[in-house]
Amino acid sequence: MSTRCANCGVESELDEAFEAGNQFGHPYCPSCILKTRGEDVTAVKWVFPIALVISVAGIWFNPEDDTGWAILNTLLFYVFGYASLIIHEAGHAIMGKALGLRVTNVQLGFGRTFMMVKAMDVRWEFKMIPFGGFARYIPIDLPWFRTKDFLTSFGGPLANLLVAWIMSWPIQAGAEFTKPVFGELHLWHVFLGTNLFSGLWNLIPYVSGNQPTDGMLMLRAPFIRDEQIKKLRLIRWQMECDLSLEEGEFDKALQQVEEGRKLAPDDPELASRKARALLGAQRFDEARSEALGVYEIESLSLEARARSSNTVAEANLQLDDEKLVHEAGFHSNHVMRIIPWDPEAKTVRAHLLIRKDEVDEAIPLLHSALEEESEPRPRAMMHCLLALAAHKKSDQSAYQAELSNARAAQPDHFMIAKVEKPAT
Ligand SMILES: [Zn+2]
Ligand SMILES: [Zn+2]
Structure with a gap:
């Protein structure tokens, strides 16, 4: 009664944690799924700047040629797609906060997180792929929640449609103060398009995967x-x-x-x-x-x-x-x-192994946990345990190095004081 990861061979009774990891549909553990997605992120990180350099160089050397402009336009589509997404989710967040709901976090796009910002008491998580996302808002009290929920769901599309409307002013006025990016297409046409698309698309009531669109949430709101x-x-x-x-x-x-x-x-x-x-x-x-x-x-x-x-x-x-x-x-x-595969599980396991003087088994566990953990507090704990392990092996320089790694991660972690005076 257990599943084995087709990539790293780890076994677990938690069958539902495994996902098909490649086109052949073999099960991958959560850690291997994250790692393979990580490779995609690296590819995107390289493709983006290289394409930008090629397009700018193309435009620089031959402004009459459309190829450079076409590549730049594709990149701008990504940037504008992302900007429309931020406007959309900010619309939900601002509406929710204005109506007195608790907005805890906003996810922009999906895939790996490349940036996390805390603003307006909300966590904003920026993901690599700029499609979809959500703002999580929850009621503080009962009265008027259905109305507030309806309006907050409408807040996202409303923000997009407002921006699209504002972007249409210079077009209506016939303004032409920049060179078209492609054919007759100006920058603000693209931005208007992505906003209009995001606003209207999200108003269509349907359920994709298990996530209902804003339109669907608005239809459901009166019946909560x-x-x-x-x-x-x-x-x-x-x-x-x-x-x-x-x-x-x-x-x-x-x-x-x-x-x-x-x-x-x-x-x-x-x-x-x-x-x-x-x-x-x-x-x-x-x-x-x-x-x-x-x-x-x-x-x-x-x-x-x-x-x-x-x-x-x-x-x-x-x-x-x-x-x-x-x-x-x-x-x-x-x-x-x-x-x-869980970094916290590995950390505690390593702690136990160090306690039982099985240091050589603990160290690789901690290194693999460090690879997967990005939060400073658990990372400090992992470095503390590595310092303890080094101390047990009488490796003074590794002990000092890991202690300073721990201090760099989270200076006030309680484990640091314990490791500074380890019981021998
Ligand atoms: Zn695996
Ligand atoms: Zn929305």
Whole structure:
């Protein structure tokens, strides 16, 4: 009862985590899927500037020839497509905020993230492929949510149509203050086109994949049930908590768990976040018992239980009690049967191995975890463990190097102080 990755050979009982990784449809683990997508990103990163240089050079040396202009136009289409997307999602975000909804994050396009910005208390994630995206907005209270939801869904297309309308002014006025980019086509024709397309296309009510378009959401808005709104309010606290955990704001995360518990006292999703917040706040005893509680809920998803197991294992290792190391081993084994590719799972595994003096096995695990993790807090932890491993191998220079890597990633990480005076 397990699936094996056709690329790296890792095995897991979590069958649904695997996706077809190539044209032959063999299963790939999430980590290999990310890696193969990463290669596409590298290709795009090179193709874009090279095409730009070719087109500009072509126009420079032979302004009468259309080839350079055609390439430039194609590139501009990408840029304008992206700009229309930003306008669209900003339309949702601004409308949602103006109506008093909580807008947590906006995803622009899909594929790999190449930039992340925090603005207006919203996380903006820029993806490589500039089509599609979403703004996540959730209700804070019940009244008027259906109307607010309808208007917020309309906000995106509305912003595009407004911009398209403004872009049409110079065209109506017959203005011609730049050279056409292709034939009779001016820059603002293209921008008008991408905005008009984005605005109208998103108003067509249909469901693509499992994501409904804005038009579909607007049609559904009047029929949202009260229970659904209540559920969304609970999801809001789960998401706020996730953001706080990622930013290392553990006390804030704990407060948000309590807010969520006012709506659903027994929600296991909140409990598993509470365990992680307690772990981050270095309240290891409480983290262990909270996470054990979640682990015992058998109706919970395989992955959620595995993540709780991981929290138990890490809390136990931090508690530094010989009896608990055995329990940490049991839970880490469980995690590695479900999510062996997960950087956090690898980190805890490596911590356990170092604790058991199996340093040579721990180091490659940590290096592969570092390859996949981009957040500073977990990266600092990985460097700390590498420093510990180096210390156990009496490799003084690697020990110092990894310690300074950890400080560079997250100077206030609690593990740094522990590694600076390692127990021998
Ligand atoms: Zn794999
Ligand atoms: Zn939209």
